[in-house]
Amino acid sequence: MNSPTPILVFDIFGTVVDWHGSIVRDVQALYPQVDADAFALAWRAGYQPAMQRVRSGELGWTLIDDLHRLILDGLLPGFGLAHLSEAERQHLNRVWHRLNPWPDAVQGLTRLKTRHTLCTLSNGNIGLLTNMAKRAGLPWDCILSAEVFRAYKPDPAVYLGAANIFDVPPEQVMLVAAHQDDLAAARACGLSTAYIERPLEFGAGHIKDVSPDPANTWHARDLVDLAAQLGC
């Protein structure tokens, strides 16, 4: 491959799949009495603090599936769902395996795959990412996860680990993400970066600022646009 960035690694939650819309869909179907928008936002809001408990050492190494469950159990009483059975909680927690891709994702990835090696680079665990890809038709070449490196982004071990896996210098790896902080951490490790606009990440009621940061190598409207910009 002649491209200067043969390896593309992707943030997943929010960048490739629509966690907010997918959780709203499942919660509305299962528990119509619940404010599904608030529920989705509260669940996701617990994500960074939960990972921080792992990063700080307060919790030992814990997979995202288990962190999601920990947050969920804390959340249910406030939404009138304290009565949910163990089986119901397990099913609801697996919604993170059933997230829908953004409408451009499969087409964009399929085009990018013709000229690049495509890997996930997510804090999600390997099983979650594989089940999600299988259901959604995401054509990854390789599932990379914090689980492989036993460190959560933005730990440099994750970004540098991806370059190490392929035995290439960091600048031959590009992180594709909808989050400027993730991209900044990757850049600090020497990776190239591509920002993807996802104004609806938090739902139509909470439009996200998607202003360009000139520090990124690329800025794209979506994954089809990125493929076009990269000549795929």
Add this chain to the structure above:
Amino acid sequence: MNSPTPILVFDIFGTVVDWHGSIVRDVQALYPQVDADAFALAWRAGYQPAMQRVRSGELGWTLIDDLHRLILDGLLPGFGLAHLSEAERQHLNRVWHRLNPWPDAVQGLTRLKTRHTLCTLSNGNIGLLTNMAKRAGLPWDCILSAEVFRAYKPDPAVYLGAANIFDVPPEQVMLVAAHQDDLAAARACGLSTAYIERPLEFGAGHIKDVSPDPANTWHARDLVDLAAQLGC
């Protein structure tokens, strides 16, 4: 999925790809004066002893790419290739990333993928397995490797690790391999097993015994035959 073994994990070298034929092809093209058959066999013969040095703790954790290189460097003088440059050695060592699939592999895997989650479960490192799959068109859902578990087959940590990744009991995972010892170790961990006949694994001059072992759940001529037996 209704299958009792939703997850299929595959041995790679010899089972899915033809290491002997691929190395012979490259060595004949690069160094026609060398006995390519003997070279391929000698390289592969160094594989188990090299992994044993890791298992025993004599070597720290070492990727297969580096073990292949260690064996290669020891091999070259005996084949009149002591003069090879560093770049030539690196290129030759990467032949393990360029192994050709057996003729049935892509079709068989493509059919199996319609009803199962397909993962590599190889001692090969993640980068090697990903590059190989990309070149050969092997449609994995997930690249699992000894590198993820930091243990080499037949360590139980590898077989049980695969079940753990998908949060399923071991019997819901099936190892597909052309080696009875690999399958026996998987069975001892509770996995289902499928033996694949690869009589030409060591080349046409060294036909391998491919007798069935009734302890395996399935016995198949090749991966297309396995797909047919599994109703895919």
